[in-house]
Amino acid sequence: MTMELPVVLVLWFVFSLTVITNGDETIDLPPCDYSAIYNFGDSNSDTGGLAAALYPEGPPSGETYFKMPAGRASDGRLIIDFIADNLGKPYLSGYLDSIGSSYGQGANFATGGATIQRVNESWFQNGVSPFPLEIQVEHYTQFKDRSAYFYKETKDECLRKRLPNPDGLSKALFTLDIGQNDVAFGIRSLSLEQQKTAIINVVSQFISQIRVLYERGARAFWVHNTGPIGCLPVTHAKVKDPLPGYLDEIGCVKDQNDVALLFNQQLKVEIVKLRAELTNATLVYVDMYAAKYELISQAKNQGFEDRFEICCGYHGIDYDVWCGNKGNVNGTEVYAGSCANPSAVISWDGVHYTEAANRWIANRIMNGSLSDPMVPISRACHKQMPVS
Structure with missing residues (x-):
């Protein structure tokens, strides 16, 4: 005797699959059941780490969504917040933020100003975070070990709900968005030839920390490249009488x-190499640069004001x-408050993006059309994926 599945259930299963073509081969990828999201990065994805450790952002940051400062360099949510939404997870609490935090479905180790490279004292004078990627990965290791201990030892169910189940670690998604500050520091302080050499070293350090995460149980990686630094409004504002070809x-x-x-380019080359080395991992390289440049170049067509x-x-x-x-602008004291309509502006403060821009960018990257391999974030855990 055979049992037939209800029609509704069959249809749900069929349409929950993502079909990807790899040459003549068709691959069906069901949604991933991520146990948690662990994020590493700089201010583009910091949801409260630096604010808890050092000085918090004050008003008017956070005004659009949270209605108060929320540890984010924006008027509202960041790309990582929209990623969490998309995957049905709560917004990530900063690992360094002890007040009101819950880590049952993930944690955020990012801090504003963070770099991939190790930092020295002189860097702090340039606004660089004391928590580079290496330290963030070490924080993750401490978090993993200590939370596993308390999860197993405690009889307090309320505490357990605020901690990740250690058995679900291999099913977590690890997102990384870092490198902008390394590139910016090089632009400010090095010649072009020196920058080329520095980039090789920086990317090598980036890859080594992905290896460490892999050794400590990470399997699914979603890696953002860096955005178009030369398009930041704070950069554009410093340009006066540019020579031909400068812009x-x-x-x-x-x-x-x-x-x-x-x-x-160097990061993508090394990610491709790493795939052959970390045979049990999935590594998705995400072209954040393309998404951000597309938005900036098409600002008015996308409903935004001047780019x-x-x-x-x-x-x-x-x-x-x-x-x-x-501050003082041309002899007049001014207060830098919010514009009338942040949802019509791409840049929040000249460096970071508004919630509206972050939403646009997140929607552009999460479907996988700008990724290598071209897989949506909801399916980024599968080993059998086509690679461009």
Whole structure:
């Protein structure tokens, strides 16, 4: 006797699969059942780490969604928040934030100003975080070991719910979004030839930390490359009477973007090599640069104002008044408050993106169309994936 599945259940199963073509081969990928999300990065994905460890962002940050400062360099949510939404997970608590945090379905080790490279004392004067990627990975290791101990030892069910089940580690998604500060530091302090050498070393350190995460149980990696630094409004605001060729066709500083592209090219090469080494891992390389450049170049077609508009802050050739601060602009004291409509502006403070821009970028990357392999984030745990 055979049992037939209900029609509704059959249809649900069929349409829950993602069908990907690899040459003549068709691969069906069911949704991944991620146990948690663990994120590593800089201010582009910091949800409260640096604010808890050092000085928090003040008003008007957080005004759009959280209605108060929420440890994010934006008026609202970041790309990592929209990723969590997409995967049915709560917003990630910063590992360094002990107040009101829950880590049952993930944790965020990112901190604003973080680099891939190890830092020294002089870097701190340039706003670099004391928590580079190596330290973030060490924080993860401490978190993994200590949470596993307390999860097994405690009889407090409320505490257990706030901690990850150690048996689900291999089913977690590990997201990494870091490198922008390394590239920016090189642009400020090194010649072009020195930057090329530095990029090789920086990417090598990046790859070595992915190896460490793999050795400590990570299996599914979603790795963002770095964005178009030369398109940041704070960079554009410093340009005066540029020579021909200094800016690209949309007004971005071409040399700075070229360095970011060199970093991305090297990162992709090394990720491809790493796939052959870490045979039980899935490594998805995500072209964040392409997504951000597309948004910036098509700003008005996508419902945004001028691509170099800044919502909160004043920046010029010889002055910077950062969001939420007072300062002097051409002899007049000003307060850098929020613009009237942040949802119509791409840049929040000249460096970071508004919630509206972060939502646009997240939607652009999560479907996998800008990834290698071209797989949506909801299916990024599968080993059998086509690679471009």
